[in-house]
Amino acid sequence: DAKTTQPPSMDCAEGRAANLPCNHSTISGNEYVYWYRQIHSQGPQYIIHGLKNNETNEMASLIITEDRKSSTLILPHATLRDTAVYYCIVHASNFGNEKLTFGTGTRLTIIP
Amino acid sequence: GAVVSQHPSWVICKSGTSVKIECRSLDFQATTMFWYRQFPKQSLMLMATSNEGSKATYEQGVEKDKFLINHASLTLSTLTVTSAHPEDSSFYICSAPGLAGELDEQFFGPGTRLTVL
Numbered sequence: 767d768a769k770t771t772q773p774p775s776m777d778c779a780e781g782r783a784a785n786l787p788c789n790h791s792t793i794s795g796n797e798y799v800y801w802y803r804q805i806h807s808q809g810p811q812y813i814i815h816g817l818k819n820n821e822t823n824e825m826a827s828l829i830i831t832e833d834r835k836s837s838t839l840i841l842p843h844a845t846l847r848d849t850a851v852y853y854c855i856v857h858a859s860n861f862g863n864e865k866l867t868f869g870t871g872t873r874l875t876i877i878p
Numbered sequence: 879g880a881v882v883s884q885h886p887s888w889v890i891c892k893s894g895t896s897v898k899i900e901c902r903s904l905d906f907q908a909t910t911m912f913w914y915r916q917f918p919k920q921s922l923m924l925m926a927t928s929n930e931g932s933k934a935t936y937e938q939g940v941e942k943d944k945f946l947i948n949h950a951s952l953t954l955s956t957l958t959v960t961s962a963h964p965e966d967s968s969f970y971i972c973s974a975p976g977l978a979g980e981l982d983e984q985f986f987g988p989g990t991r992l993t994v995l
Binding site: 869 | 991
């Protein structure tokens with residue numbers, strides 16, 4: 767699986783949009799971009815994933831650049847409960863039964 | 879969504895004893911489960927893949943005789959830390975793919991915090 771690079775930490779004001787970047791310049795054509803988050807002392811939680819088109823669900827939006835070398839996770843209206851470590855994972859499958867490799871992630875802090 | 883539970887949520891034990899951690903898929907079957915370990919302020923590191931009815935697959939550097947994995951049913955995998963030592967103190971997390979892998983996400987348990995004195 768391709769390596770990802772994320773900023774170690776970010777702050778965002780409550781109620782504003784949180785934009786979390788991820789670089790994956792070595793991504794190959796069959797690799798998906800997944801986002802998970804981990805709230806302190808809990809197990810990770812799936813957020814969203816995509817291949818090349820932008821995706822949106824009830825939690826977030828995922829914007830993938832045309833060359834697929836980077837992506838941005840957008841939390842449209844951040845709340846205090848969104849404070850967590852966010853992991854961007856590039857994975858050569860859209861099936862869940864394969865192991866995930868976690869990087870260091872971005873620690874997002876929502877400021878009241 | 880699917881729920882994965884772990885038991886116990888935390889455990890404290892003496893050095894040299896063995897500790898068993900259970901991972902259950904509550905409303906779905908899981909032929910595969912994954913075990914991760916997470917040290918403070920670090921990321922999750924995959925330890926092994928648990929396969930129902932067959933031997934687990936361990937990641938490089940993980941001692942299979944120390945971390946015994948049993949996946950005896952489609953809803954239960956156990957991780958036993960044998961002869962635990964203080965350096966084994968960590969947060970252990972399991973995950974299971976939804977609908978036997980047909981869903982595109984994994985469901986994670988809440989984690990078990992192990993402290994070895």
